[in-house]
Amino acid sequence: MKLTKSALITALVMTLGSWAPVRGGVIDNPEDLGTLGGSISAANGIAVNSNVVVGSSTITGDTATHAVIWAVGNVLDLGVLSGGTNSSASGAASNQRASGASDFDDPVNGVVPHAFLFADNKMQDLGTLGGSQSQGNAINEFSAVAGYSFTDSDAATHAFVSNPFKGNTLIDLGTLGGANSEAFAINNFGLVAGTSQTTTTDEYGNQVSDAVIWNALTSKAQNLGGLGGNYAQANAINDCGAVTGWAKLEGAFLGDPTAASHAVVGSGGKLKDIGTLGGSYAQGNAINDFGVVVGYSNTTGDGAVAAFVWTANKGMVDLNTLLPPNSPWVLIVASGVNNRGEIVGYGTFNGEYHAFLWRLEQFAQRGGNQCSCR
Secondary structure, eight states: OOOOOOHHHHSOOOOOOOOOOBBBBBOOEEEEEOOBEEEEEEEEETTTOOOOOOEEEEEEEGOOOEEEETTTTTEEEOOOSSTOOOOEEEETTTTTTEEEEEEEEEEEEEEEEEEEEEEEEEEEEEEEEEEEEEEEEEEEETOOOEEEEGGGGOOEEEEEEEETTTEEEEEEEBBBEEEEEEEEEOOSSEEEEEEEEEEEEOOTTTTEEEEEEEEETTEEEEEEEEEEEEEEEEEOTTTSOEEEEEEEEETTTOOOOSSOEEEEEETTTEEEEEEEEEEEEEEEEEOOOOOOOOOOEEEGGOEEEEEEETTTTTTTEEGGGGGTTTOSSEEEEEEEOOTTEEEEEEEEEEEEEEEEEEEOGOOOOSOOOOOOOO
């Protein structure tokens, strides 16, 4: 759970996808969202009720990676915190607000990642829970940011939520009894989703981590469990409290890279296995209020990784199978979906890693069953 610089750089190399509308029965290619002058960009999230997209892009010369907002045809460089070089945005809200992490030159700890809130055209350092590093992962429409941070003396990693009504101070959400926890999502009702270690160990002696939902107002936690393995994580939560993420299967343990892990959806306190695209691993990254899930999965034989969309009616669909013939795109990861059915993520565009935005008419909702996840 340690926030290393390599982990931050990995987070920076994510791209975005938006679905172009269907015209005359022909499915358009995803839209290339562009870069800050460099060769790589990635979209990491999209606001649930608007087309504000956030992510990261290399700058001219590919010398650094900066957090970025794509909105109304513009690419906005969010910059970095004091003394930093790299940053990445992962959570999006309307009115061009974002959360993420940026390098920060700390006088005691050196250059380390700190969580940030970007609002009113400026980046604010959210600090930490007493430790050296923090990561902002999500933001809601009230500008509350969810993420995780080292605690005092870097003894553990704890999930946090910021309080926008009290100077954006960080609230430690605690754990399910174990040492560490992390938050990855927050909805507009103050429900925060993530993962936490428990007091249980598996047959191999590994600490069990379960998917969890915290109530930011009370800090009470609801344990969602897992799929029988020793790790489960909720990556996203919609406004009806439904989550998506991933979990290890029974008999699989976190330290085994070949162990099977499946994408999940959850509501009513339990997780449901929604499988993979034929490979051994998949994870859901985002869920909108209509229960549409997007993420990525290994394909059959674990030969490739592909972006997917999942609905209760259609199941899991490889987004690459919906591309027109001879498309320049290979879609690798879908990272966000809003209530308009616009999907963002990253893939290769003529061989280069680029952010995308794609809207497919068949997944657009017109007065459907909002806040549904079966």
